[in-house]
Amino acid sequence: MNKLESAGHNIYFDTRLAPLAEIIENGKYSNVFVFADRNTAELCLPVFREMLDDFSGFDLIETDPGEENKNIDFCIGIWKTLLDFGADRKCLVINLGGGVITDMGGFVASTYKRGVDFINIPTTLLSQVDASVGGKTGIDIDNVKNMVGTFSLPQAVFIEAEFLKTVPQREMLSGFAEMIKHGLIADQEYYYQLKAADYKNITTAAIHRSVEIKNEVVTADPQEKGLRKILNFGHTIGHAVESYSLSKDKKPLTHGEAIAIGMICEAYLSHKNSTLTAEELEEIRQYISKVYPAYKIKEKSFAQLSVFMQSDKKNEHGNVLFSLLQSIGKCTYNCRVSESDIVESLEYYNLTYAK
Amino acid sequence: MNKLESAGHNIYFDTRLAPLAEIIENGKYSNVFVFADRNTAELCLPVFREMLDDFSGFDLIETDPGEENKNIDFCIGIWKTLLDFGADRKCLVINLGGGVITDMGGFVASTYKRGVDFINIPTTLLSQVDASVGGKTGIDIDNVKNMVGTFSLPQAVFIEAEFLKTVPQREMLSGFAEMIKHGLIADQEYYYQLKAADYKNITTAAIHRSVEIKNEVVTADPQEKGLRKILNFGHTIGHAVESYSLSKDKKPLTHGEAIAIGMICEAYLSHKNSTLTAEELEEIRQYISKVYPAYKIKEKSFAQLSVFMQSDKKNEHGNVLFSLLQSIGKCTYNCRVSESDIVESLEYYNLTYAK
Numbered sequence: 001m002n003k004l005e006s007a008g009h010n011i012y013f014d015t016r017l018a019p020l021a022e023i024i025e026n027g028k029y030s031n032v033f034v035f036a037d038r039n040t041a042e043l044c045l046p047v048f049r050e051m052l053d054d055f056s057g058f059d060l061i062e063t064d065p066g067e068e069n070k071n072i073d074f075c076i077g078i079w080k081t082l083l084d085f086g087a088d089r090k091c092l093v094i095n096l097g098g099g100v101i102t103d104m105g106g107f108v109a110s111t112y113k114r115g116v117d118f119i120n121i122p123t124t125l126l127s128q129v130d131a132s133v134g135g136k137t138g139i140d141i142d143n144v145k146n147m148v149g150t151f152s153l154p155q156a157v158f159i160e161a162e163f164l165k166t167v168p169q170r171e172m173l174s175g176f177a178e179m180i181k182h183g184l185i186a187d188q189e190y191y192y193q194l195k196a197a198d199y200k201n202i203t204t205a206a207i208h209r210s211v212e213i214k215n216e217v218v219t220a221d222p223q224e225k226g227l228r229k230i231l232n233f234g235h236t237i238g239h240a241v242e243s244y245s246l247s248k249d250k251k252p253l254t255h256g257e258a259i260a261i262g263m264i265c266e267a268y269l270s271h272k273n274s275t276l277t278a279e280e281l282e283e284i285r286q287y288i289s290k291v292y293p294a295y296k297i298k299e300k301s302f303a304q305l306s307v308f309m310q311s312d313k314k315n316e317h318g319n320v321l322f323s324l325l326q327s328i329g330k331c332t333y334n335c336r337v338s339e340s341d342i343v344e345s346l347e348y349y350n351l352t353y354a355k
Numbered sequence: 356m357n358k359l360e361s362a363g364h365n366i367y368f369d370t371r372l373a374p375l376a377e378i379i380e381n382g383k384y385s386n387v388f389v390f391a392d393r394n395t396a397e398l399c400l401p402v403f404r405e406m407l408d409d410f411s412g413f414d415l416i417e418t419d420p421g422e423e424n425k426n427i428d429f430c431i432g433i434w435k436t437l438l439d440f441g442a443d444r445k446c447l448v449i450n451l452g453g454g455v456i457t458d459m460g461g462f463v464a465s466t467y468k469r470g471v472d473f474i475n476i477p478t479t480l481l482s483q484v485d486a487s488v489g490g491k492t493g494i495d496i497d498n499v500k501n502m503v504g505t506f507s508l509p510q511a512v513f514i515e516a517e518f519l520k521t522v523p524q525r526e527m528l529s530g531f532a533e534m535i536k537h538g539l540i541a542d543q544e545y546y547y548q549l550k551a552a553d554y555k556n557i558t559t560a561a562i563h564r565s566v567e568i569k570n571e572v573v574t575a576d577p578q579e580k581g582l583r584k585i586l587n588f589g590h591t592i593g594h595a596v597e598s599y600s601l602s603k604d605k606k607p608l609t610h611g612e613a614i615a616i617g618m619i620c621e622a623y624l625s626h627k628n629s630t631l632t633a634e635e636l637e638e639i640r641q642y643i644s645k646v647y648p649a650y651k652i653k654e655k656s657f658a659q660l661s662v663f664m665q666s667d668k669k670n671e672h673g674n675v676l677f678s679l680l681q682s683i684g685k686c687t688y689n690c691r692v693s694e695s696d697i698v699e700s701l702e703y704y705n706l707t708y709a710k
């Protein structure tokens with residue numbers, strides 16, 4: 001239970017980083033770097049140190065927090081910092097932070113001198129249940145998300161519930177949306193378990209199940225050629241709403257809040273274009289709208305949302321393709337959906353909250 | 356003879372790009388881009404077009420030529436250009452140019468949207484016999500060579516002697532140094548064949564043998580953990596001399612000229628620290644100094660050269676490690692050499708030309 005094997009590496013759960021010391025020792029690393037943002041350097045680094053018996057044999061590389069800093073300028077800065085520290089190919093980078101840190105740190109490590117080892121210690125719920133598996137690294141260019149990146153596997157991943165203690169509730173809910181998604185696309189029982197439990201008290205067992213589901217999907221399709229697309233459920237519309245909100249709203253939606261909206265819309269599309277029943281659609285709508293705050297998708301944004309969907313990097317040959325539920329716990333992919341159905345699904349979402 | 360299998364892809368020789376049309380068709384690419392520098396856009400693109408029966412189904416992305424433009428700013432520009440063209444994950448990048456273009460184009464392609472397909476058409480002798488094999492991509496940061504890059508394999512490589520017709524003689528000699536190296540480290544007969552032939556008329560058969568040798572070495576050690584280091588023969592001192600010359604000389608040495616110097620020095624070290632005989636050392640010294648122009652390694656540069664060697668990215672844990680010849684055609688690696696021997700080898704080189 002406290003270990004899960006992923007492609008070529010282990011994901012450890014609540015081990016208090018016990019296996020890390022051995023990994024560092026066996027790796028005979030010339031240098032160890034911890035990469036963190038200002039928040040995780042403050043809140044997570046002391047916990048990290050304590051777990052490792054005051055281990056201090058590393059240099060800290062710190063960046064500014066937030067998606068807006070997941071960019072190439074920071075990468076250049078980190079590459080140069082590694083060089084200034086004399087880092088050679090046998091160094092190790094430990095990414096301690098949320099998805100921004102593990103994505104950007106993974107990208108920097110996988111390209112510094114054509115690739116050095118790295119270890120991920122995701123410290124937000126979102127990064128634990130999602131960014132922890134699949135080998136995706138990435139950065140944004142000109143605010144285009146993950147426009148540049150690699151597929152590169154860490155040496156190991158450590159998931160520690162203790163780090164979540166300092167994560168704000170809104171960020172927890174953001175990650176929780178991905179867990180609901182995992183249930184919806186792959187495990188009906190897990191979905192109902194999540195619903196039955198208190199979403200304010202997320203257990204390591206639940207995180208473990210989410211990671212397991214994502215791992216199974218990713219292992220079956222490491223290069224995102226097919227099956228892996230089911231992980232995009234809720235994300236085609238969700239990403240568009242997220243981008244729109246980022247550019248327009250004073251207090252933009254979190255990723256999970258946007259995905260929650262996307263899941264309701266895409267459940268609607270699943271009902272209209274696949275085999276999801278009316279009852280299942282209603283079940284999903286009710287539960288998600290109970291957990292997540294209401295949001296109004298403005299009608300005048302519909303055209304812009306469509307543009308965002310068109311430029312989604314998962315598209316091929318210019319078609320917008322959806323992953324749709326066949327039932328709660330089963331998902332299919334590469335589904336074409338008409339423009340008018342997409343608009344209907346947005347209106348359906350708005351009605352939900354108007355009720 | 357006109358095809359060589361490398362890790363997962365083919366290297367074609369003098370096929371006039373015949374297999375390329377099929378590769379493009381089978382790949383069902385959404386977009387095809389040709390990446391070239393100003394020189395290869397002028398000199399090689401017309402040849403490319405002609406070979407492909409006036410194929411025009413691509414967009415050209417052009418950069419400024421030269422090592423100083425193999426940098427992250429150009430990469431950002433190319434990533435953005437791809438995005439502006441609406442390039443998705445199913446696009447194809449064809450790198451048409453010397454090692455700068457294949458290295459940088461390979462890096463951009465292997466990271467754009469976490470990796471799109473690319474094909475290399477190396478158009479200089481150096482890039483044909485060296486950069487064509489091994490899956491290394493890279494760019495320089497702050498003039499630190501190949502500080503950032505990936506290991507990524509192209510879909511195919513096309514080596515066409517016709518492109519060499521416009522390559523200046525000095526650039527040809529630069530690539531020829533790598534061919535001599537291939538003979539010295541792995542194939543005595545090939546070395547003597549190169550010596551017997553006219554170095555001003557390099558045959559496709561010779562290029563093929565060089566590529567084959569590099570391919571065998573690289574295939575045996577894809578991640579550069581051991582054996583592959585024999586390809587660094589001549590490069591530990593050669594790179595240092597090259598860097599020094601770049602920073603100080605009005606008309607800096609080419610890579611090959613620097614490696615030629617490095618090979619004489621490291622042959623000396625091979626005689627002193629390994630089993631290369633005095634006769635073999637003399638053979639190497641004589642032949643290389645016949646082909647390459649004399650150069651004076653200034654005594655006051657010795658300390659700086661030592662600093663450059665220390666920072667060579669092939670080092671581990673701060674030791675300068677050499678690849679040394681056991682005989683002509685056999686090479687060993689990870690050899691430690693004393694500071695004073697290194698200085699002696701530089702003096703030996705200087706004496707060579709004083710003779």
Ligand SMILES: NC(=O)c1ccc[n+]([C@@H]2O[C@H](COP(=O)([O-])OP(=O)(O)OC[C@H]3O[C@@H](n4cnc5c(N)ncnc54)[C@H](O)[C@@H]3O)[C@@H](O)[C@H]2O)c1
Pocket residue numbers: 037038039040043044065066067070097098099100101103123124125126127130131132133134135136137145146163164165166167168171174
């Ligand atoms: N690689 C993948 O497969 C994958 C999957 C999903 C998401 N992502 C990426 O992850 C990013 C989003 O992840 P995120 O939400 O973790 O972002 P994040 O790293 O920006 O973290 C959110 C905020 O929480 C702070 N924080 C982190 N850990 C904390 C802790 N323990 N206590 C208190 N505060 C803490 C951070 O400093 C930040 O301000 C996006 O860039 C997304 O693209 C990647």
Ligand SMILES: NC(=O)c1ccc[n+]([C@@H]2O[C@H](COP(=O)([O-])OP(=O)(O)OC[C@H]3O[C@@H](n4cnc5c(N)ncnc54)[C@H](O)[C@@H]3O)[C@@H](O)[C@H]2O)c1
Pocket residue numbers: 392393394395398399420421422425452453454455456458478479480481482485486487488489490491492500501518519520521522523526
């Ligand atoms: N990836 C690898 O394994 C590997 C191996 C060796 C070298 N390299 C890299 O290759 C680069 C050097 O290669 P290079 O010497 O080909 O550099 P280059 O690409 O700069 O080419 C040298 C010059 O020749 C011009 N040129 C190219 N093709 C021509 C043609 N057919 N006719 C006339 N002019 C032409 C170019 O515009 C340039 O000005 C370095 O950056 C080096 O790091 C990579």
Ligand SMILES: [Zn+2]
Pocket residue numbers: 130178235255259
């Ligand atoms: Zn998501």
Ligand SMILES: [Zn+2]
Pocket residue numbers: 485533590610614
């Ligand atoms: Zn070389």
